[in-house]
Amino acid sequence: MKALHQFIDSNVHPLFKEGSKLEKYWPVYDGFYTFLFTPGHTADGKAHIRDGVDLKRTMNTVITALIPTLLFGMWNVGYHHFNAIGIDATFFEQFLFGAIKVIPMVVVSYAVGLGIEFLFCVIKGHQIEEGYLVSGMLIPLIMPVDLPLWMMALSVAFAVIIGKEVFGGTGMNIFNPALLARAFAFFAYPTYMSGDKVWINTTGTEGMMAVDGFSGATALGEYATTGISQYSALDAFIGIIPGSVGETSVIAIMLGAGLLLFTGIASWRIMLSAVVGGVVMGLIFNAVAPFALSAEQQAFMAVPFWQQLVMGGFAFGVVYMATDPVSGSQTDTGKYVYGFLIGFLSIMIRVFNPAYPEGVMLAILFMNTMAPLVDHYVIQANIKKREQRLALKTATA
């Protein structure tokens, strides 16, 4: 490794340096170089050092935290596929099938997203920022497995260009890019993003087709339309329910959450308050369920509050999306408010509007918009408090 590093430093580096032939592509080279090796830059001004990790290392930690959900998602895709077409398959076969389905999604997501990012960096001549590394992994995990790849590519392009580059690149975006990609696909191609046909791949192997009228609705979809679900809370907790690739297993998500909290990368304030918000809304629904307008809605409202937390994308959104440090609130008090409202609104949207079972996506995007406002009031309140304290001090003195 060291030899490789030295070789690149002495042989490849000069090719891209200022004044050389490939100078224009320096951002691309620099992006790969600093991704693989810790760069030798030192700060030339006064620096506040809090930690030895830079953005690329942070991003890698989040990707590591996503691996459990990715692996589980692959297996889950295969498991439901073979279940649907009625073939007994070994664990390995299930996993292999899922991998064949999911890996192209990951590849397309990265190829399109990074391609656009590199293009912008070369045109604008600034350093490549690594913000897309995490989004690129998140996007395949929050899409249904049957989504045509070009639709995903288009969603990725929309998210990167409209969601990020127009605002000035990594760290400037108002919305979480991964969620923006999902929202785009959701509104652009609703038939491929919701309903009961898209969550399970039923294309038969060797001419085998799924039983006619096979319904692969998610647990949430079933609750929203009929008020009952064939999946138990335990199924949802383990993750053997249909859904977007990576969102189903709460256990896998909790593993990732553990890593994020242990390394201090994700905010525990947001996660905690979002869960509290979900619980509060769930309890309110439990309490008012007898007054619901329709029988289906009553049944959905009566779902125990703790079961709401393990269904759908709630856990995934709260752990990986709501804690996005760029689009979320920055102040500590703000994070509590921000997280609480995300949890609260997620459950509210999914119960009140059966057309949008994935309330967590809309709730987070909505709170992304509100985050600066929340921060503003937190800061103003703090200023007011300190002014009062000062007035008190000068009055007594």
Add this chain to the structure above:
Amino acid sequence: MADVLVKKEEAKDLLVDKQPKEPLFSKKNRKLLNDPLNDNNPITVQVLGICSALAITVKLYPALVMSISVLFVMAAGNVIVSLMRNFIPNRIRIIVQLVVVASLVALVDQVLKAFVYDVSKELSVFVGLIITNCIIMGRLEAFALGNTVWKSFLDGIGNAFGYAWILLAVAFFRELLGSGTLFGFQIIPDAWYLANGGFYSNNGFMLLPPMALITVGIIIWVQRARNTKLIEE
């Protein structure tokens, strides 16, 4: 006697405008036409009239009808207000302008109802809302009140075209990507659609107003990237 004649000649000289007559399409007048198309576009630079630009650009045909209506109202309104500009009391000028525009819009509305009833229904309230279109009020107030009839006419036409081409550009992309048609004719082959075993699907987001706003935003982005005059410090 000769003295008197000379004096008369002098008086005549004083009466007649000595300035050389400006050609109809002088550089200045051409600027009135061209400026609103790019450098001073009412939608992308002044950001006026956005409301209708978002609402009626789902399909090209209604957008075209809307553009023509606005073109008529703007040109005629500018001419009429310019004709009356010396008689309008300053204090009630907005009311006078509104009366002029409102009468013209009522006229347009009736014509649309008579000849293109379907489109008129589709445009619904937005024809009536031409009255409050900021572009029209803005041009009357800022230009027609202080300029000659011919110049006001050119200004009206220019701004209406500036409005129209953005409208049509947005509607072009929205109809092509959202419905796969242009002016109602199928452009994307039927066999391409996923339902028929192909690979393609219309983008439903394009039919929603947010995408119109984003499309206008992209046009502004491209325009500013090409036109360096527009870049702010």
